[in-house]
Amino acid sequence: MMNILKYNTKRSKVYKLFYAVLPLLLLVSCNKEIENKAHFASTDDIKDDYSEKSYKVAYIVIEGAVGSVVATEATDYNKMPFLASMTSKGLFSWNSIASDATQDITFYADLLTGVKKDKHKVVSDDISGAAFDKYPLIFDRLKKDLGTRTAVFTSNAIVDKLSQNSTIDNKKVLASDEQVVQEAKTELKRDDSNFTLVTLNGADKVGKTQGYGPKSAAYLTALNTVDKQLKEIVGTIESRLNYNSERWLIVVASNRGGTYELDPIQDDHSLYSVPFRNNFVLFYNNQFQYKFIERVDLSDPTYDGSAIRYTGTATSAVIDADKADIYNLGNTVDKEFTIQMKIKFHNRGSLNPTFFSKMGNTGNSDDGWSFIHNGGIGWRLKVKGTQVIDNEVFNLNEWYTLTAKIYNDKGTRKAKVFRNGVLKAEGSINGVQGSSSQSLKLGSGATYGSGASHTITDVRIYNKALPDEYIASNYCQTAVYDDNIYWNDLIGYWPAIEGAGNVLVDKSKSKINFNITGEVSWNAFSERSGSLCPTAPQNLELSTIRSVDAPVLIYNWLGILGTDKFNLDSKVWTPNYSNN
Template sequence: MLLLNNHTMKSKIEKSTFIVKLTAVLVVLMISIISCNKELTDRKDFSNNTGGNVIDAQQQKVLYVIVDGARGESVFKSSTPNLSKMIKNGMFTINAVSDENGLSATSWADMLTGVDKTKHKVISEDFSNNKLTDYPMFFKRVKDNTSLRTAAFSISPALSTKLVTHADVNTSLPNDEAVKTATLAELANNNAAVVLAEFQGVDKAGAQYGYDASVPQYAAAITNIDTYIGELNTAIKARPNFSKENWLIVIASNKGGDYPVIPALMDQTLYSKPLLNGFVILYNPNFKSTIYNKPANLNSLPYLGSYGKLNGDTIASVDAAKSNLYNFGTTGEYTVEFKLKVQSFGTLNAPIFFKTSSPANAATGWWIIHNGSNGTWRLGGLASAAISTPTTKAMEVNQWYNIGFKIYFVGTVRYVQLYQDGDPIGSPTVITGRTVNNSEPLVAGYRSGFGNSATQFITDIRIFNAAVPDAVIKDFACQVLLDSRHPNYNNLIGYWPALDGAGTLIKDQSKSKNDFVFQKSTQWLSFEDYDNKFCIKPTPELYKIVPRGIDIPRFILGWLNINATGFNLDGKVWTPIYTNILK
């Protein structure tokens, strides 16, 4: 009995221990789930508030400080103890990019209206011919929707008189010290609610000595402004009703300043231009620290989009009735280029791009086809014999190549020359008097009855009615989207980026408007390829991954519970994560 009782007791203890451990695990899991859900709950999107979503028990207030000429990267490297404290409860970037024209007036207008220069039209330092009546400074939005007091203190008379409107107080002052003193006095006013201060000391130091943290005078000017910001922060906390108020403090530079940068730090984007490099801090003591950085590798931007898969009997063609432009005749000069990525070379001589009834030596027309499956290619039809590419230029699967040919005259002799990745390959071939005119469509991809199909992608198709100079072919072979910067842009008689991503058409962006139409099945696939041979032109979206000056008015209006939906703003919505939500 004693043994049985001991065994029973042991079993009960083990069972109890198991239950305790299991309960502990479940508690940990529940805490984890609650924490995850809390972070989702605490991510408050107040960009289009109509009231009642953000800390209703407190009065929403804003201090907006613009620091002219403060390079973001230099601010990061300078002594800024107050800003360093603020980013612990702030949304922060040192990679903000101002408007590429580098003008203070344009940047100020972006930062105070929330729209870009295509709308506000501030494209000169004198603010001439602007549209600020249609796209006013955000104070007007505040006044139209609230009874809050607005005040602005600035160094620049132009900013004060041309840009600031609907302010209860609007004062232009001689120096930073005076701006600080006036702002402190405003913050001591119990009715202070939306306060703007502009400082120019950093910009003046940069203009005189150099815009870099390694320049003592410039670094000292940044530190001095940091001290002012500390005083302004202290003044806010000293307000009698501070415990009942909820202050958003925004610190941002309008732009940076020109300064030499070593070539290794230059990339293809505006991020590497010191003149445009600014910073933004959106601070509230209840914000979770969130740092926004520029992309890690800007020297190698991806070629991306959605392209059409060409294999089997899937082809894309321009109707024969519209394809006479691409016959080339016995006169005239032309250039044909496109980008090709092959997943499988197939067998025999799979077609790639052509205008002929059959890409065989006996047919009339011109065609580019694979040489078997060894990675080389050849041009047919324009000469009595096929023009093959050297085996040393063999292509590999899943790699991009820019290939094509040029028809040109030297005197009365007409030649054709092949190109791969912008370089001439092989020797030019005489084609004088040879006509390849036909009534066939222009085709990208497979042609039944000849060879086995490769699996491939063809994009960035360009046809010019001109002999594009070799240097231009080389310079633009790496480009993936052409615009008027190409010297022969107006000579395009067909331009198909072929990244449409949906539907049955590959749209022609040239003046000809001859769209390719997919025959039979259409399969669009998304891709994102990195290759050093690309010189990708950055899109505006690249600069929207970090907060910018143009985003600030939308953020402020949201903070003040003003619905910005109907204001046609360009700024991006940024949503803070809260570490503490007052209910």
């Protein structure tokens, strides 16, 4: 699950400050903060700086709100019109997946620490063993690092218990949601209001007694009531005297969903189909643009990413020779390998352009190995001067999986080449030197040919000859994870769909990245193909925004630097900004 940061075109002084302090992080990854705070800056005031604008947060938790039900009520039936209106200036997910907890106090600990239970250790109402010293609640982190004024309004004893040792400036545990809303409105009118947590449990109370889900009329009515309460709270914020000179992040999230019998037509037997874990998260600011993070379509998935288009020899991804020795094929029968990639040819070029190699000039008989276009027709594996050739013509602009297998056949070293899992050719490379002192190059190389253009992704090198049957049945998969039977045999695995930057990250145990040289052009794609069977994310819950993701956004918004050292489980999600 990967995201490309989109930055404001008009940069404020806070942008410049953070940019000077921290390197540009173009690839969003789990457990990393947004190291450049550009997208949190004002877009309309070049004189703006962090001290002149007041950055504030309201964190509103709607307990027991099933994300998919809320989505239907808001967007289809207009029964939650205010929440629906917030999505027009929101970054949000309706199909969030809450953690695999059973206790409400655990879900709340996720919401308020940014880590899951294996770190915060809150698994029951007895919180004596909680690791709040390592993973503080938001109130405590803000108070310690920024001296922020904090407030909490809740009718839930769990929130009171979790925060019993926290220093909170205005904390009230009340008898009803109506009282919670009134007290929250009073706090939110204060000039020094800075971080306010509001929890509403009306929908959850109804769900527990009269059922959750779309068939419970009482539950749907309760959601409508919550929507009106939400409107009151946000309306109070937006009617503040200084609202136009303030920067409010309003987070609306459910702690979890609720159990009910799902309609079979909606059940895809994944975590998306567990109503109890189906919550939602929305980040709202009046300068955000609509950005919906949709669930992965497991019934008809697409291959999604952004990859480099290599043209001629203008661009290469390179691993220097001093790090690339492990990719030498050698010349002895005991060294077995499987090399695989996905490639889309845009232009075949002329003669024999190279697109993957660890040898010198591939037009000669240098030591080493290479993948080469075969005279504008098919492709070939070349090991020194010996070649195994697939002569079938490639269609342009169509995904193919190419595989080369080097193996021991009863004491003779041989090679096979496959196209989309189908064996195309085989031959002997016995005694041929497949090692060289050259770097490993992807995309282009020194060769007898020119002009080819291609997109390459999902590059894998195994120090094992994979079975033909495995190659045939798994070639179409677009990802491999650490639960795969051959994961430990991977010595290089580059998904190559980062979408930005000058590095292709190695996901294997080797951790040897490609550095991109020359012209870099990333091209986004989202495609279906008969030669692809896109692989579902290993951690499906990371595919949409989770409640555990909220704290890092809040910290960044309020100006806390260096949140990577907090070791949060929060994944960074980046809002798009409006130019209005």
